[in-house]
Amino acid sequence: xxxxxxxxxxxxxxxxxxxxxxxxxxxxxxxxxxxxxxxxxxxxxxxxxxxxxxxxxxxxxxxxxxxxxxxxxxxxxxxxxxxxxxxxxxxxxxxxxxxxxxxxxxxxxxxxxxxxxxxxxxxxxxxxxxxxxxxxxxxxxxxxxxxxxxxxxxxxxxxxxxxxxxxxxxxxxxxxxxxxxxxxxxxxxxxxxxxxxxxxxxxxxxxxxxxxxxxxxxxxxxxxxxxxxxxxxxxxxxxxxxxxxxxxxxxxxxxxxxxxxxxxxxxxxxxxxxxxxxxxxxxxxxxxxxxxxxxxxxxxxxxxxxxxxxxxxxxxxxxxxxxxxxxxxxxxxxxxxxxxxxxxxxxxxxxxxxxxxxxxxxxxxxxxxxxxxxxxxxxxxxxxxxxxxxxxxxxxxxxxxxxxxxxxxxxxxxxxxxxxxxxxxxxxxxxxxxxxxxxxxxxxxxxxxxxxxxxxxxxxxxxxxxxxxxxxxxxxxxxxxxxxxxxxxxxxxxxxxxxxxxxxxxxxxxxxxxxxxxxxxxxxxxxxxxxxxxxxxxxxxxxxxxxxxxxxxxxxxxxxxxxxxxxxxxxxxxxxxxxxxxxxxxxxxxxxxxxxxxxxxxxxxxxxxxxxxxxxxxxxxxxxxxxxxxxxxxxxxxxxxxxxxxxxxxxxxxxxxxxxxxxxxxxxxxxxxxxxxxxxxxxxxxxxxxxxxxxxxxxxxxxxxxxxxxxxxxxxxxxxxxxxxxxxxxxxxxxxxxxxxxxxxxxxxxxxxxxxxxxxx
Amino acid sequence: xxxxxxxxxxxxxxxxxxxxxxxxxxxxxxxxxxxxxxxxxxxxxxxxxxxxxxxxxxxxxxxxxxxxxxxxxxxxxxxxxxxxxxxxxxxxxxxxxxxxxxxxxxxxxxxxxxxxxxxxxxxxxxxxxxxxxxxxxxxxxxxxxxxxxxxxxxxxxx
Ligand code: FES
Ligand code: FES
Numbered sequence: 074x075x076x077x078x079x080x081x082x083x084x085x086x087x088x089x090x091x092x093x094x095x096x097x098x099x100x101x102x103x104x105x106x107x108x109x110x111x112x113x114x115x116x117x118x119x120x121x122x123x124x125x126x127x128x129x130x131x132x133x134x135x136x137x138x139x140x141x142x143x144x145x146x147x148x149x150x151x152x153x154x155x156x157x158x159x160x161x162x163x164x165x166x167x168x169x170x171x172x173x174x175x176x177x178x179x180x181x182x183x184x185x186x187x188x189x190x191x192x193x194x195x196x197x198x199x200x201x202x203x204x205x206x207x208x209x210x211x212x213x214x215x216x217x218x219x220x221x222x223x224x225x226x227x228x229x230x231x232x233x234x235x236x237x238x239x240x241x242x243x244x245x246x247x248x249x250x251x252x253x254x255x256x257x258x259x260x261x262x263x264x265x266x267x268x269x270x271x272x273x274x275x276x277x278x279x280x281x282x283x284x285x286x287x288x289x290x291x292x293x294x295x296x297x298x299x300x301x302x303x304x305x306x307x308x309x310x311x312x313x314x315x316x317x318x319x320x321x322x323x324x325x326x327x328x329x330x331x332x333x334x335x336x337x338x339x340x341x342x343x344x345x346x347x348x349x350x351x352x353x354x355x356x357x358x359x360x361x362x363x364x365x366x367x368x369x370x371x372x373x374x375x376x377x378x379x380x381x382x383x384x385x386x387x388x389x390x391x392x393x394x395x396x397x398x399x400x401x402x403x404x405x406x407x408x409x410x411x412x413x414x415x416x417x418x419x420x421x422x423x424x425x426x427x428x429x430x431x432x433x434x435x436x437x438x439x440x441x442x443x444x445x446x447x448x449x450x451x452x453x454x455x456x457x458x459x460x461x462x463x464x465x466x467x468x469x470x471x472x473x474x475x476x477x478x479x480x481x482x483x484x485x486x487x488x489x490x491x492x493x494x495x496x497x498x499x500x501x502x503x504x505x506x507x508x509x510x511x512x513x514x515x516x517x518x519x520x521x522x523x524x525x526x527x528x529x530x531x532x533x534x535x536x537x538x539x540x541x542x543x544x545x546x547x548x549x550x551x552x553x554x555x556x557x558x559x560x561x562x563x564x565x566x567x568x569x570x571x572x573x574x575x576x577x578x579x580x581x582x583x584x585x586x587x588x589x590x591x592x593x594x595x596x597x598x599x600x601x602x603x604x605x606x607x608x609x610x611x612x613x614x615x616x617x618x619x620x621x622x623x624x625x626x627x628x629x630x631x632x633x634x635x636x637x638x639x640x641x642x643x644x645x646x647x648x649x650x651x652x653x654x655x656x657x658x659x660x661x662x663x664x665x666x667x668x669x670x671x672x673x674x675x676x677x678x679x680x681x682x683x684x685x686x687x688x689x690x691x692x693x694x695x696x697x698x699x700x701x702x703x704x705x706x707x708x709x710x711x712x713x714x715x716x717x718x719x720x721x722x723x724x725x726x727x728x729x730x731x732x733x734x735x736x737x738x739x740x741x742x743x744x745x746x747x748x749x750x751x752x753x754x755x756x757x758x759x760x761x762x763x764x765x766x767x768x769x770x771x772x773x774x775x776x777x778x779x780x781x782x783x784x785x786x787x788x789x790x791x792x793x794x795x796x797x798x799x800x801x802x803x804x805x806x807x808x809x810x811x812x813x814x815x816x817x818x819x820x821x822x823x824x825x826x827x828x829x830x831x832x833x834x
Numbered sequence: 835x836x837x838x839x840x841x842x843x844x845x846x847x848x849x850x851x852x853x854x855x856x857x858x859x860x861x862x863x864x865x866x867x868x869x870x871x872x873x874x875x876x877x878x879x880x881x882x883x884x885x886x887x888x889x890x891x892x893x894x895x896x897x898x899x900x901x902x903x904x905x906x907x908x909x910x911x912x913x914x915x916x917x918x919x920x921x922x923x924x925x926x927x928x929x930x931x932x933x934x935x936x937x938x939x940x941x942x943x944x945x946x947x948x949x950x951x952x953x954x955x956x957x958x959x960x961x962x963x964x965x966x967x968x969x970x971x972x973x974x975x976x977x978x979x980x981x982x983x984x985x986x987x988x989x990x991x992x
Contacts, residue, residue: 098920101915102920105936109874110864288873288970726974729973730934733973758878
């Protein structure tokens with residue numbers, strides 16, 4: 074790891090070190106319990122029947138034979154779910170519509186993709202449940218389907234919703250279409266900007282949908298009581314989110330649903346919604362037994378959300394000296410079977426790294442017959458960055474400027490106006506690019522068939538609602554409870570920030586993830602928000618503990634609380650005037666709790682803003698095999714601004730993981746459909762995510778430009794890293810073979826075709 | 835359907851179970867013997883999360899049947915530590931932060947142990963190829979590879 078600290082701060086003892094994670098031992102011994110690892114006495118196995126068609130009307134569902142099979146205890150269809158009001162709720166960027174959601178959980182009028190759930194059973198063994206699914210008779214009227222985004226936008230395309238009128242167009246179109254929404258952002262004068270430009274570059278791109286590819290399939294266990302109380306064990310990024318959704322979908326009072334966050338085997342955005350949870354609760358209610366549902370890998374691919382495939386056109390106008398004067402983007406994203414793709418994010422993030430006076434971004438959210446998309450690491454941004462950062466490279470080439478220097482010349486700074494209304498409020502972009510530029514590999518000569526490419530990536534990062542409770546124990550240890558499921562080591566960073574704030578050793582802090590009835594509301598682990606927002610809640614609760622500790626010391630010393638200060642884990646009299654007392658440690662005071670006022674407990678909650686955005690800059694060297702078209706990554710260097718790395722090893726891990734997902738997206742991963750709209754590669758054999766032997770070591774550069782809004786300077790680090798790789802690799806391939814690939818994945822056949830085109834001239 | 839009665843050795847202890855002929859070893863371990871450390875990532879032999887050794891050979895437990903285990907010796911992740919003493923690989927995985935979500939970790943550890951039993955001094959490339967059947971979506975493999983190499987060097991010195 075290389076590390077660049079831009080503004081050195083006061084020495085910290087625990088923050089900035091890489092201690093062992095507090096939840097590590099059960100994870101290396103096999104004792105940690107993930108979603109599928111829970112069971113209860115009398116438990117049944119739930120299984121879901123899925124549509125074999127990409128698009129069909131459901132004429133009828135007959136479950137009587139399944140119901141009659143010995144061992145079957147409950148069967149359900151969409152009739153068992155109350156219908157929902159048609160309305161979009163929540164902030165526009167992530168709006169949900171429960172009318173859609175209930176139909177995605179279980180199809181009603183139509184099935185909209187192959188793998189769409191139609192019915193479910195619960196039985197005493199998995200084998201009986203499987204058997205029962207085969208006995209359910211569904212009468213389908215098969216309809217024409219559409220998958221590709223450009224096809225889905227055509228007037229003659231089959232309609233998923235016969236009454237869908239595009240939102241965001243004034244006056245609204247008269248005819249229905251698959252276009253759920255049009256969005257436009259603009260600033261400055263686009264036409265004048267392009268008219269003034271010395272050079273204009275315009276390119277079009279296509280990307281394929283890719284799956285988050287978490288190794289743990291979705292799994293849940295539900296238990297219901299006759300009085301309406303429900304308990305759920307979930308593998309989710311947000312057990313509070315599960316609670317909200319399940320309560321709304323099933324009409325359960327919030328306080329009656331207690332959700333436990335299991336260990337979660339990867340998610341990357343894909344576990345921010347519900348699939349199996351409302352089904353398990355319904356089956357449990359109907360049968361009176363606990364019900365466990367585990368998806369198979371095939372179900373994960375057919376039935377859960379990938380991110381969008383997209384079709385994009387980018388136009389950039391530049392001056393000879395490297396100034397960008399205008400930028401225009403058209404982005405069409407697949408939403409999948411129901412509206413709301415991350416196209417808004419794509420429109421907002423695409424040009425966000427740059428200071429450009431005249432910008433316009435137009436986007437379309439388009440439904441098509443494939444699973445409803447769901448967040449995937451920096452949702453929407455990697456797709457638009459692939460197009461924008463490829464076009465940036467072409468523009469740099471056109472004016473003969475080094476691509477990194479070109480970006481640096483145009484980089485956004487605090488105060489830069491962004492197309493979507495916000496202004497950049499933080500430093501760190503230029504510093505990150507400069508750190509990458511200083512890497513000795515950036516200027517190292519390349520060999521035959523080799524090329525180098527770079528790209529940058531922007532992500533908003535998240536703030537939002539988080540809660541934390543700190544309990545001080547009589548032996549001077551502390552339990553820190555939060556509502557943030559830990560996917561990548563956040564219990565370690567939580568304990569570090571608590572230990573640092575309290576002034577006690579890391580080993581004396583035990584971080585836990587409390588269930589929904591045991592800690593305050595907390596948004597999902599997503600948007601790189603936990604170490605920032607939950608971290609601030611934890612620090613807030615620790616500060617309250619310190620205030621309480623000072624009050625107890627004042628009581629013991631019989632002085633005013635204003636005369637007590639807290640320093641490095643000790644209460645001390647504030648100067649001579651306060652009196653002469655030997656300092657009291659955290660442990661001393663904790664042990665005297667009974668005599669000084671009882672248990673020491675503090676809770677803190679926050680709706681945090683002021684998160685610093687994520688910024689990543691990366692370069693890679695590739696070698697293209699002219700015989701096979703295979704692209705080998707020879708070297709990959711990734712710089713990212715962490716604000717301050719609380720646990721540097723986990724920050725490196727986030728960067729390495731994000732980059733490698735990006736490499737898979739760039740080179741291998743895609744959904745392959747047959748003529749009937751059926752997925753042909755619903756498994757890891759044919760949907761090939763990167764394996765260890767595909768890769769070199771990923772070199773990381775952690776840049777630290779502290780965020781003034783977090784006591785330790787934290788900026789989220791989990792997502793910006795997946796934004797640059799597709800473009801960085803495309804740019805490197807272009808550098809190696811002189812041909813630009815404008816479609817993902819850049820698999821060997823596409824590379825070979827590009828090489829042929831070059832030879833033909 | 836009549837179940838098959840199987841006696842075998844599991845992590846060094848005698849074990850017996852009844853199993854349906856179609857139940858995989860993975861299902862037996864998880865659902866009948868309640869050892870849930872062995873994970874299911876795919877059920878089709880493509881991810882390595884279910885790795886165990888049978889008579890010393892590394893296998894995907896989702897691809898073998900419980901009924902085939904008669905007289906065999908099975909090792910799972912639960913048998914890797916010696917009581918409270920972690921295996922060097924387990925320790926090095928923690929020290930190197932080689933796990934994020936940790937769901938691939940049991941399979942990776944079982945596979946890595948099997949590698950080091952055959953080849954105590956592997957190169958980075960050999961580790962990468964040996965572990966190519968163990969998918970990890972979180973880490974990008976860097977720290978996994980570093981942890982295995984570091985554990986190997988510590989075990990050679992021991
Ligand atoms: S579960 Fe056996 S290889 Fe994936
Ligand atoms: S640590 Fe999550 S899959 Fe490997």
